[in-house]
Amino acid sequence: MSVFDRQEFHARLARVKARMAQAGIDVLIAADPANINYLTGYDGWSFYVHQYAVVRLDADEPLWVGRAMDAPGARMTAYLKPANIIAYPETYVDSDVLHPAQFLVRTLRESGCGSARIGTDFDTFYFTAKDYLEIVRELPNARVVDAKGLVNWVRLIKSPAEVALMRGAAAIVGKAMEAGMAAIEPGVRECDAVAKITSAQFHGTADFWGDYPAALAQVPSGKKSAAPHMTWSGDSYAKDTVAYLELGGCHHRYHAALARTLYMGIPPRELIDMARVVAEGLDTALDAARPGATCHDVEAAWRKVIRRAGHDKPSRIGYSIGLNYPPDWGERTASLREGDQTVLEPNMCFHLILGMWMDDWGYELSETFCVRAQGAPEILTSFPRDLVIKT
Amino acid sequence: MSVFDRQEFHARLARVKARMAQAGIDVLIAADPANINYLTGYDGWSFYVHQYAVVRLDADEPLWVGRAMDAPGARMTAYLKPANIIAYPETYVDSDVLHPAQFLVRTLRESGCGSARIGTDFDTFYFTAKDYLEIVRELPNARVVDAKGLVNWVRLIKSPAEVALMRGAAAIVGKAMEAGMAAIEPGVRECDAVAKITSAQFHGTADFWGDYPAALAQVPSGKKSAAPHMTWSGDSYAKDTVAYLELGGCHHRYHAALARTLYMGIPPRELIDMARVVAEGLDTALDAARPGATCHDVEAAWRKVIRRAGHDKPSRIGYSIGLNYPPDWGERTASLREGDQTVLEPNMCFHLILGMWMDDWGYELSETFCVRAQGAPEILTSFPRDLVIKT
Known part of the structure; x- marks a missing residue:
């Protein structure tokens, strides 16, 4: 379990959502492990594979989207309800054919975000050019915008x-x-x-x-x-x-x-x-x-x-x-x-x-x-x- | 100085160039710190800022392109001649206006690579969506292709x-x-x-x-x-x-x-x-x-x-x-x-x-x-x- 209580996470989420609303972003994808931890509590040395936290303006809790092998760790460390921990199969790891962003996009589409305005930090390590290209290609009706430092600026002021x-x-x-x-x-x-x-x-x-x-x-x-x-x-x-x-x-x-x-x-x-x-x-x-x-x-x-x-x-x-x-x-x-x-x-x-x-x-x-x-x-x-x- | 001799680096470069030629790539940009080390010998905990190694099919040695603060470390650890160590100013670090890829692109343009076929691994951490978008925007006559794992596959067989x-x-x-x-x-x-x-x-x-x-x-x-x-x-x-x-x-x-x-x-x-x-x-x-x-x-x-x-x-x-x-x-x-x-x-x-x-x-x-x-x-x-x- 996280060292923080649920109120702390709710307060963070509220501040992130306020910035999203201000920037006209419906769905935020965070790929930086510090931002994923900040939003969900998730902690593990798994950031050598693709993983994401997804914040929807109209949802009470973020999603954690990561590797199947790491879902048990997410259940141990994140404050999220089990349904919000979503795992991609092992076949997506280091594959020439499948990419975790494709799985992420399917999750977004299935939850009705196919034509949302999606924000993500274009210049964070752990969000690669391939992540970006897959999201843009697979969601032709969405608008994908640079949310540079959005969560990071919230992190600047500590509780x-x-x-x-x-x-x-x-x-x-x-x-x-x-x-x-x-x-x-x-x-x-x-x-x-x-x-x-x-x-x-x-x-x-x-x-x-x-x-x-x-x-x-x-x-x-x-x-x-x-x-x-x-x-x-x-x-x-x-x-x-x-x-x-x-x-x-x-x-x-x-x-x-x-x-x-x-x-x-x-x-x-x-x-x-x-x-x-x-x-x-x-x-x-x-x-x-x-x-x-x-x-x-x-x-x-x-x-x-x-x-x-x-x-x-x-x-x-x-x-x-x-x-x-x-x-x-x-x-x-x-x-x-x-x-x-x-x-x-x-x-x-x-x-x-x-x-x-x-x-x-x-x-x-x-x-x-x-x-x-x-x-x-x-x-x-x-x-x-x-x-x-x-x- | 690197633990390897110059012959080791030349042999690596030859194998990388062979793969580049096969893939029709004139210029390879490597952003993964392991690949930068493999190609140049550079070693430092500086991979939290953007840095690149550039391999040109028609050049004897790669370029190291990194932060001004890290150029002395590059001169200490890389086998490259001093002219091949190229530093971007501090104003490019964590800036909302300037991005290191813009500096990289200018270097490429000035050395006549403005319309080259450029390969880079689209899915390596440390090469962000922003890196990609800047390179594509600033080099409209170049063709930028995914060189997924090109250097990594060379690394697979050890000396x-x-x-x-x-x-x-x-x-x-x-x-x-x-x-x-x-x-x-x-x-x-x-x-x-x-x-x-x-x-x-x-x-x-x-x-x-x-x-x-x-x-x-x-x-x-x-x-x-x-x-x-x-x-x-x-x-x-x-x-x-x-x-x-x-x-x-x-x-x-x-x-x-x-x-x-x-x-x-x-x-x-x-x-x-x-x-x-x-x-x-x-x-x-x-x-x-x-x-x-x-x-x-x-x-x-x-x-x-x-x-x-x-x-x-x-x-x-x-x-x-x-x-x-x-x-x-x-x-x-x-x-x-x-x-x-x-x-x-x-x-x-x-x-x-x-x-x-x-x-x-x-x-x-x-x-x-x-x-x-x-x-x-x-x-x-x-x-x-x-x-x-x-x-």
Whole structure:
């Protein structure tokens, strides 16, 4: 069973339907596993095959449409009535002839949606070009429109129950950071450090069991720290190099993320200076993240600080975070960047991540925060912000 | 740098180009991270944004087209010359206005491919409906065709260097299974068992460092074992229940997978009978997996054994396995199932997984094998096949 009660799902559905009505959409197809979970409670590592949640404006509950093998899991985890769990046969899996979207379309047609206005996010991974082409071909009388981010924008504002899970995730990622800082030393293989970090992520705490983050640990050092998104290898950490740790904590699929940096040796002047400037920028940006401010404003506050120190960062400094599945804990909605005019509202949660990648080294510092009803945000994550120095 | 030499990449490219020529494709766009890695060596956890590898029939090397932030990582990991690493600006990320496919298309147009016959896999996750629609809209003179599985089918037959990595992955998954069997006991939380399993997966061995498997551990017990694909929670294992462990080992992105089952208590008769029948079916199917046999034949050998015992399994019993990224270590090509007429050839590798899900319990047994030049296959994984009994 889901960790949320039925009222929570009904409230989500109402907000999604309001957006559908506004966009003139009768039937919404969600293919992103986070959106399927958000709408139905379904949770399983089955998103490597096609699966969908279907919201009809005129129905009380969504449908779950997925693989026959996964229907028992849907009955265990989704809040839906059994009749709303609809399974396609195994012959639709990895077939050259049959496609799950054909089955989905038949379900839609049989329930009288053959000429509906159908919305779906055209740019979500897990909704392929083939999904789109099959739906358009098989429903010639329907109108299929791009509902980009429709459910994601609803997810942006968390309920109190969701924020509570994120506090649990934040407690977990703090433990994982501790484990990582203890494990990384010259001579230690990256994979062995990650084993300890991940162990802490999955153990979690006595109160909060550790779920798998949508992205695994990134702990590059030396020249590899000059690039983001490098995963680990069997290389060993070396003396007199920098390493950063970008980690997620997860509880019931809700995330908090945290990044810190360490130096193995006597840190060079430029790294110490960078750490100072970035910490000041973080403070300033966090203080700016008040209800009524825009995402643009938060980034501008940061930019002002680092400009003064002669630095520049072309990429965004954060994004909304919450419920998610691999490959990304970001929600693909609001970004803390120049020009993003999203207005901060209470219970929006962001990962504010300051990644500075130089030619042959990098520095990262981040926090996950939740916008309060007034004043500066609640910082969910908790770990000293200083550059960690191991000599 | 990649673990493979340049000759390996050239050989792959030649095989891909041969299939392109046969299909009348001038330009192939690959969006699946496994295919991008296969073609270029690129490796990074950046597949949550759009990225592509482009193979031109008339070019010596593919292009890597990805996010500006990830270009340094591409220069570190891909074998390509710097001019073939092409980055789109940060403004294309999660934007309502700009889409990475527009940037890709401009690159294609500028290199004279505006009226080419372009192939891409329409049904790969990571190639969205929006990707497709943008390419078709922006290249009105091109012809865009479905190159379903084109690179995947090339991946099906491994090189000796690839099989060597899979042997490493198999050594790792054996260690992980040992750790799991030791950890799972009545009273232990699932998440704490998974922490130990994952720690073993990432430590790997002295010779083979542990990379992250494309799917994490599945270790359900009791009623949850009646469904596949359930990930763990904070629930504790209970006495007198069955649990199965479906685990991956990974080394340099190459996988071996392994499933075993344990019972905490005195196992009921029906479980012991099931274990016996499935073990006999596994032996029979493995023995049938000889070069020249079809995937259909292997499944038929299994089916005959379980039919005799009064069982039925509607889903496939295996799939090709190798290089991959989340969410799936399967290659989406050949499946061991009724009707699949793919002929087994040396160096094809499969995960033969016998998952039997009853109404309120389940049993799994699997091996990862590599087809030999003659005779029965090399079984890469190694762990006793008996039901493990913990009293």
